Amino acid sequence: xxRCITIGIIIIISFLFQSTLFxxxxxxxxxxxxxxxxxxxxGLMRGRKEGLLVGFFSGLLVDIFFGSVLGPFSFxxxxxxxxxxxxxxxxYVEDVLLPMFMITVNDFVFNIMVYFVYFMLKNKLQFSDYxxxxxxxxxxxxxxxxxxxxxxxxxxxxxxxxxxxxDKI
Amino acid sequence: xxxxxxxxxxxxxxxxxxTLVCIILLILSIIFESKFSVLKSVTSALITPMQSGVxxxxxxxxxxxxxxxxxxxxxxxxxxxxxxxxxYRAKIKEYEQEKYELERLQELLxxxxxxxxxxxxxxxxxxxxSTNWFYTFxxxxxxxxxxxxxxxxxxxxxxxxxxxxxxxxxxxVRSIIDDSSNISxxxxxxxxxxxxxxxxxxxxxxxxxVNYINKADTIEDGAEIVTSHVSNKxxxxxxxxxxxxxxxxxxxxxxxxxxxxxxxxxxxxxxIVILDTKTTYRTNSKNKNIYDSVNTPNIQVPEDETVDTxxxxxxxxxxxxxxxxxxxxxxxxxxxxxDNDDETGNTDNNDNNDNTDNNDDAQNDNGNxx
Numbered sequence: 001x002x003r004c005i006t007i008g009i010i011i012i013i014s015f016l017f018q019s020t021l022f023x024x025x026x027x028x029x030x031x032x033x034x035x036x037x038x039x040x041x042x043g044l045m046r047g048r049k050e051g052l053l054v055g056f057f058s059g060l061l062v063d064i065f066f067g068s069v070l071g072p073f074s075f076x077x078x079x080x081x082x083x084x085x086x087x088x089x090x091x092y093v094e095d096v097l098l099p100m101f102m103i104t105v106n107d108f109v110f111n112i113m114v115y116f117v118y119f120m121l122k123n124k125l126q127f128s129d130y131x132x133x134x135x136x137x138x139x140x141x142x143x144x145x146x147x148x149x150x151x152x153x154x155x156x157x158x159x160x161x162x163x164x165x166x167d168k169i
Numbered sequence: 170x171x172x173x174x175x176x177x178x179x180x181x182x183x184x185x186x187x188t189l190v191c192i193i194l195l196i197l198s199i200i201f202e203s204k205f206s207v208l209k210s211v212t213s214a215l216i217t218p219m220q221s222g223v224x225x226x227x228x229x230x231x232x233x234x235x236x237x238x239x240x241x242x243x244x245x246x247x248x249x250x251x252x253x254x255x256x257y258r259a260k261i262k263e264y265e266q267e268k269y270e271l272e273r274l275q276e277l278l279x280x281x282x283x284x285x286x287x288x289x290x291x292x293x294x295x296x297x298x299s300t301n302w303f304y305t306f307x308x309x310x311x312x313x314x315x316x317x318x319x320x321x322x323x324x325x326x327x328x329x330x331x332x333x334x335x336x337x338x339x340x341x342v343r344s345i346i347d348d349s350s351n352i353s354x355x356x357x358x359x360x361x362x363x364x365x366x367x368x369x370x371x372x373x374x375x376x377x378x379v380n381y382i383n384k385a386d387t388i389e390d391g392a393e394i395v396t397s398h399v400s401n402k403x404x405x406x407x408x409x410x411x412x413x414x415x416x417x418x419x420x421x422x423x424x425x426x427x428x429x430x431x432x433x434x435x436x437x438x439x440x441i442v443i444l445d446t447k448t449t450y451r452t453n454s455k456n457k458n459i460y461d462s463v464n465t466p467n468i469q470v471p472e473d474e475t476v477d478t479x480x481x482x483x484x485x486x487x488x489x490x491x492x493x494x495x496x497x498x499x500x501x502x503x504x505x506x507x508d509n510d511d512e513t514g515n516t517d518n519n520d521n522n523d524n525t526d527n528n529d530d531a532q533n534d535n536g537n538x539x
Contacts, residue, residue, distance in 0.1 A: 010218070012365075019307075020224040024231040029373055029435070030301045048180035056187050064212050066298045066305055068333075070205065071195030075188060082184050097418040114302050119348070129370040132302050157470075 003160050007042065014038050015131060017059050028137040032145040033107055035062065038139025040079040040106050041153040044099060055081025066128050093141070093154060096148045104139060111135040135141050189378045206326070210336035220296040221309055228438070287404070289323075290314050290445040292340075294437050304347040304369060306330075308440060311338045319446040321404055328352075328396060328407040329430030329440055340442075345409065346372040346434055353400040354409055357393040359386040365394060365409055365428055372434070376427040379412060384424055386414050394428050404447050 010027075014034035031111045035058040043051025059077030084102060091098065116131055138162040198205045292308040310316055312335055320332040322342050330344035343350055350367035361383035368377050379394065390413045396403040410430040418425055 005434065012219070015299060016216070016219055016223045019299040020220050022226040023297045026435075030394040031299070033300075035299070049177070049183055052180060052187060061216075062299055063213075063294075064209055065216070065307075066300070066303065069195055070198040071191040074194070078184070078191070085180060086531050101391075108290040111302075114300065118302060121347070124348070124370075126370060129340055133370050133373055138301050 002163065006156065006160060007050075008057075010038055010056065010153070011035065011058050011061065015065075016057070017023075019065070027141050030134060030141055031138040032142040033110065033138060034145065035077065036080065036106055036148065037103060037108055037142065037149050038126065038153065039077050040084050040099065041150055042080040042157075043084030044102060044158050045154065046085075048082050048090040051083075052078045053081070053084040055079070063146060070105050072117055076110060076117075078162030086093050089094050093158070099146060099150050100143060103143055103150075105116075107139045107142050108135065114136055175261060178449065182307070194363075201504065206334070206336075209334065209510065213336050213339050217307065217391055224295045246409040263348070280301075283503070288315075288443050289479070290316070290438055290444060292442055294440060295339075296508075302348075302369065304344045304372075304434065306342050306344065308340050308342060308442070309338065310442065311335050311340050313337055314442075315444050316340050316442055317446055318443075319402055319448065321407060321443045323358070323407065323441040324407065324432045324437055328409050329432045329437065331402060332442070342440075345430060345432075346377055352409065353397045354394050355397040356382065356386070356388055357395065357410060359383070359392070361386055362397050362399060363394075371427075375411070376429050377410075379428045380423065382424040383515055384417065384422055386424070388412060388424075388426065390414070398501060401447055404443060404445070437511075464514070 010167060014037075016165075018031055018034045022034075025031075039051060039055040039058055042054045055077035056074050059074035060070070060071040062077075084106065087098065087102065109151065111134065113128070113134075205383040229328055290310060292310040292314075294306050294309040295309045298305050308322075316332055316335050318332055318335055319341075320335075322329045322331065322344075328345055330342040330347075330350070332340045333343045334341040342365070345352060345365065346369065348369050350365075352365040354365045355362050355364055356379075359382070363382040364380045366378045366380055371377065384387065390411075392412045394409045394412055396405055396407045396409060398405040408431060410428045412426050412428055415426040458461055
C-alpha cells in the first residue's frame with residue numbers, strides 16, 4: 001500500500017516537473033522524459049509487473065492531459081516498462097551502466113514509436129529532421145537527468161524495501 | 170524478496186490484459202468522446218492547481234535569471250523606441266488623414282464596417298505538452314471565465330492557437346505550430362486563400378508552412394498572412410505571421426511559402442483569449458456575410474443588437490440585406506478566382522477544401538462537441 005502511494009506520488013511529481021518546471025530549463029528546445037526514467041527504473045528494479053503498471057499509469061496521465069484519445073501513450077509506456085522488466089535479473093543496485101544503456105535504448109524506441117504512430121502514418125516522412133530536432137536532443141537530455149534522478153529512485157526503492165522488511169519482522 | 174515468492178498472476182497476462190484495456194480505451198474514447206471529457210476534467214481539476222503552483226516557482230526562477238540580462242537590453246531598446254515614437258507620431262498624423270478619407274469613401278459606398286471589438290480575457294500559460302512532439306498548452310482560465318471550445322488565442326498581437334478542450338479552471342490550447350493545425354488564411358495583397366500548416370520539425374528554424382497559394386498570385390516577401398473569412402473556427406483578420414520564400418510547387422498548380430509566426434512560442438507566458446467564437450459572432454462586415462451566405466443561410470441578428478430598440482434591429486437587417494447584394498458581388502469575384510483554379514486544374518481547389526475539412530476533423534477529434 002505504502003509502495004503504491006509513494007510510486008503514485010513519484011509519477012505525479014515527474015509529470016508536473018516535465019510539463020511545467022523543465023520548460024524553463026529547455027536544452028535545444030526539448031524537455032527530458034522523466035516519466036520514462038521512472039518507468040525504466042521501476043521495471044529494472046522491481047521486474048516486469050511493476051514496470052508495466054508504472055508505465056501504464058504514467059502513459060494514462062499523458063493521454064488524459066495531452067492526448068486527444070486515450071490509449072496510445074499508455075501502451076507505449078507500458079510496453080517499455082514490461083520489456084525493461086526482463087533485465088531485472090541482471091540488475092545490481094550499484095550498477096550505473098545498465099540503466100544508462102537502458103534509458104538510451106528506451107528513449108530511442110519511445111520516440112520512434114511516437115514518430116511512427118503520429119507522424120509517419122500522417123505522411124510526414126522526413127525522419128532525419130525529426131531525428132536531429134527532437135529524438136537525439138531528448139535522448140541526450142534524458143540521459144543527463146537519469147544520472148541524478150535514477151539515484152534518487154534507487155534510494156526510494158531501498159527505503160521502501162527496508163520499511164516493508166521491518167514491518168514483516 | 171517476498172515479491173517473487175507470492176503466488177501471483179504472471180506479468181505476461183497482466184501485460185496482455187492491459188494491452189486489451191488500452192485498445193478498448195482507445196475505441197471507447199473515440200466513440201464516447203463527450204463521456205470521457207468528464208474523466209478528463211476530474212483529473213485536470215486535481216492536477217491543474219499543482220501545475221499552476223509548480224509553474225509559479227519555475228516562472229520566478231526563470232524571471233530572476235533573465236531579469237538582469239533583459240535589463241541592459243531594455244535600456245538600449247528604450248532609446249531606440251523613443252526615437253521611433255517620434256517617427257510614428259508623424260506617420261499617425263498622415264494615416265489619420267487617410268483614414269478620414271477612407272471613411273468618407275466607404276460611407277459613399279455604403280460599405281462602412283462596424284468597428285470589430287471582441288470580448289477578451291487574459292490568461293497565463295501553466296503547462297506545456299509533456300512530450301516534445303506536440304505543441305499544445307494549458308492556460309489557467311476555463312469555463313468559469315466564459316471560455317468555450319473554439320475560442321481563438323492571441324499573444325504578442327498575433328494568433329497563437331485555438332481552444333480544443335475546456336473545463337473548470339483550465340483550457341487546453343492547440344497552437345498554430347502544432348503538426349495537426351491547419352488554418353485557412355489569406356495573404357494581404359492577394360485575393361485567393363491559402364492554408365497555414367504547423368510543422369514541429371521546422372518551427373525550430375522559425376517558420377511554418379503556407380500551402381495552396383494560387384499560382385497566379387505574385388506575393389512579395391513580408392506580406393501579412395491573416396486568418397481568412399471562410400474559416401469556421403477562426404475569426405477573420407487575425408494576424409498569423411509574415412510570408413517569405415514563395416516557391417512554385419512541383420505540381421505547377423499551386424505555390425508554397427514559409428510563414429514566420431508573430432508569436433514567440435519558445436517563451437509564451439501570457440495570452441489573450443477571444444471569448445467570441447466564429448459561430449457566435451456576427452458583424453455587418455461584408456466578409457462576414459460571405460461566410461454567412463456560404464455556410465449558414467439563416468442570418469442571425471447579433472445578440473448585442475437584440476437588446477437595443479426595435480428600430481435598431483430593423484436597421485441592421487436592412488444593412489444585412491444591403492450588404493448581401495455587395496456580398497453577391499464579392500461572391501462573384503470569389504467565383505472568378507475559383508474559375509481560374511478550375512481552368513488550371515480541379516485538384517488545387519479540392520485540396521484546399523479537403524484541407525479545411527481535415528482541420529475541422531482534427532478539431533473534432535481533439536475538442537468536444539459544442
